[in-house]
Amino acid sequence: MSALAWSTAVGVAVWLWLRRWPFAFAAVGWGVGIGMRDGVAVTASLIASLGFTALGQAERYEKQRDADEFQSLVFLERLRQLWRVRGTLAGALDEMGYRSRRGTRDAAEEVLSEIAHAFQVRSLTLVSTVTSIVRRHGGDLEPLLAWGAGSIQEGQARRYVRQMEEQARRATVRILALAPVGVVAVFRFFIPSFYQALHNTLMGQAALLVVGVSTGVVTWILAIKVRKEAMER
Amino acid sequence: MTVMAAWSIAIVLLLWLEKQDRAVWAWAPLAGGAFLGAPPWAVLISGGMSALLWFQKRDRKVADPGLREALIRFWQEVSVLLTAGLGFWAAVEHASQAEPTVYPLISQVALHIAGDPHALPANPGIPGLDGEVTLILMQHGYLHGLTHSQVEVEVRHMEARLAYEREAKKRRDPLWMTVLPAILLLNVLWIFVAPMLSMASRSWLKL
Numbered sequence: 010m011s012a013l014a015w016s017t018a019v020g021v022a023v024w025l026w027l028r029r030w031p032f033a034f035a036a037v038g039w040g041v042g043i044g045m046r047d048g049v050a051v052t053a054s055l056i057a058s059l060g061f062t063a064l065g066q067a068e069r070y071e072k073q074r075d076a077d078e079f080q081s082l083v084f085l086e087r088l089r090q091l092w093r094v095r096g097t098l099a100g101a102l103d104e105m106g107y108r109s110r111r112g113t114r115d116a117a118e119e120v121l122s123e124i125a126h127a128f129q130v131r132s133l134t135l136v137s138t139v140t141s142i143v144r145r146h147g148g149d150l151e152p153l154l155a156w157g158a159g160s161i162q163e164g165q166a167r168r169y170v171r172q173m174e175e176q177a178r179r180a181t182v183r184i185l186a187l188a189p190v191g192v193v194a195v196f197r198f199f200i201p202s203f204y205q206a207l208h209n210t211l212m213g214q215a216a217l218l219v220v221g222v223s224t225g226v227v228t229w230i231l232a233i234k235v236r237k238e239a240m241e242r
Numbered sequence: 243m244t245v246m247a248a249w250s251i252a253i254v255l256l257l258w259l260e261k262q263d264r265a266v267w268a269w270a271p272l273a274g275g276a277f278l279g280a281p282p283w284a285v286l287i288s289g290g291m292s293a294l295l296w297f298q299k300r301d302r303k304v305a306d307p308g309l310r311e312a313l314i315r316f317w318q319e320v321s322v323l324l325t326a327g328l329g330f331w332a333a334v335e336h337a338s339q340a341e342p343t344v345y346p347l348i349s350q351v352a353l354h355i356a357g358d359p360h361a362l363p364a365n366p367g368i369p370g371l372d373g374e375v376t377l378i379l380m381q382h383g384y385l386h387g388l389t390h391s392q393v394e395v396e397v398r399h400m401e402a403r404l405a406y407e408r409e410a411k412k413r414r415d416p417l418w419m420t421v422l423p424a425i426l427l428l429n430v431l432w433i434f435v436a437p438m439l440s441m442a443s444r445s446w447l448k449l
Contacts, residue, residue, distance in 0.1 A: 135311075139318045142340040148326030152394050153318060160401060167409050178419040185426035192433045206437030216436030220429045227422045234418060241408075 011048030014055075021055045030066055034058040041190065045197075049214040053221020057186070060228030064183075067232035071239035078242045081130040082161045089154035098140060098150065118144050130242050132157040132164075164242075182231055189220045310404050312343035313372055317379075317397045324390040330383040344368070351377060355384050372400050 021035050038058030042051025084105075091101035099117035107120045118141040125137035136157040140150060196204040207213035319337035320330075328336065331352075338348040347366045354363030362381065365373045375396055382388060 135315060135318065138315060139322060142319050142337070143322045143326065146323055146326040146328055146336065148322035148324075149390070150322065152325075152390070153322055156318070156394070156398065156401075160405075163402070164405060167405065171409065171413060175419060178423065181423045182419075182426060185423050185430070188426070188430050189433050192430055196433075196437070202441070203437045206440045207433070210437070210440040212436045212440040216432040219432055223425055223429055227425050230418065231422060238412070 011052075014042070014048035014051040017052040017055050021059055024059065025062065028066075030062050034061040034065065045193070045208065047208060047214075047217075049217050053217045056221045057224040057228070060225035060232070061186070063232035064228045064235070067235040067239070071235055074239040074242050077128045078130050078161060078165070081128045081133040082158055082165075084124065084128075085133060085136065085154055085158040085161070089151065089158065092150055092154060116144075130161065132160040179231070179235075182227065186224050186228055189224070309343055309369065310372055310400070312341045313368065313376060314397060314400050314404070316341045316344050316348070317376075317393055317400065321390045321393040321397060324388065324393065330387050334380070334383070348376075348380075351380050355381055359385055371403065375400065 018039070021038075022032075024030075025032055025035060035055060035058045038054035039051065041054040042048075045051075087105060088101050091104050092098065095101050095104060097117075098121065102117050102120055107124075118137070121137045121140055125134045136153055139153055193204070193207065196207060207217065316337050319340060320333045323333035323336055324330070334348065334352065338345045347368055350366040351363050359381070363377055365377060367373075368376055379388065379393070379396060
């Protein structure tokens with residue numbers, strides 16, 4: 010194996026280890042490269058697998074953010090119901106199982122602020138900010154809590170409509186990113202002369218490298234887009 | 243090459259100083275280079291980078307969401323304080339002090355209204371329709387008072403406007419989602435074309 014393949018392999022392994030990302034895609038990359046018995050193929054597939062790993066992690070993060078948003082919605086709805094019954098924020102939080110003490114660092118506004126900080130959902134953060142600002146004068150929080158829950162639901166509805174279109178395109182990207190592997194496999198088993206030309210010539214090796222790098226870059230860009238989108242909840 | 247080097251340094255400086263608005267000047271040496279016969283790859287790369295800068299500039303030109311979010315927060319606070327029994331002016335004062343982003347703007351509007359309550363005050367820089375609504379609410383609140391439900395209705399509209407603008411921005415972005423599959427489709431083409439070309443060149447040499 011060439012020095013390029015070794016250095017890429019080490020780079021990918023270190024990167025995955027530092028980011029604490031799984032090695033599964035990189036292992037598949039190794040497998041493809043070793044199956045082709047080619048240093049350039051190993052390099053290309055490892056670079057592509059890095060992109061796939063980033064995309065997988067971004068989608069995992071997206072799921073986590075969706076769960077955070079759902080939890081915030083449930084929390085706000087419950088808080089609103091209990092606010093009606095108990096009449097105070099501390100009372101409502103107390104009934105939900107959060108212990109708060111007046112005049113200490115565990116005051117109800119602080120507890121709410123900590124919860125908002127944990128979930129990082131915009132509407133919940135806004136509700137928490139407003140409650141902490143109006144704590145001196147008090148006031149009716151019911152409309153504010155209703156607004157927070159409604160805002161999350163409306164945001165979800167808008168996002169689902171947009172994601173219906175986006176999911177199809179994401180699937181296209183995934184299939185097209187894997188297509189070159191299928192094409193190379195077809196060459197390998199059915200058109201050996203083509204496979205030899207890809208395997209042994211400079212032009213074929215350059216094509217493999219271009220394919221690996223562009224697949225890696227494209228999936229990486231998609232991962233950044235997914236992550237950026239998932240941050241806004 | 244000298245033109246390209248100068249262009250690259252200029253772009254780096256513009257990026258470093260965060261002066262994307264002036265990045266349009268990056269097109270000038272690029273056009274000169276193209277005219278004088280710079281290599282096509284250089285023109286392509288520099289053109290791509292200039293386009294990226296333009297995109298960045300376009301995104302930055304969108305009205306400051308931080309200010310509008312602060313304005314929404316401000317009116318939410320006013321609404322809750324009104325339910326607590328505070329007068330309109332006291333609620334505005336208390337809420338604006340809690341929002342340092344909008345405080346100077348709100349205090350400017352308040353001074354204008356206190357000076358001449360019946361003339362609509364000039365907008366001190368609150369962007370878009372939200373700014374106009376804020377001016378009208380402030381004036382109406384000063385002259386006739388406001389209930390918390392009136393403020394809530396306006397806050398809902400402000401929030402919906404901001405959310406729809408963000409959504410529209412995201413829907414404009416799927417250009418990426420069209421470009422990315424196209425690049426990947428080209429990959430399949432390379433895999434076919436590279437062996438064909440190498441085989442063709444070999445057989446041509448044999449001839």
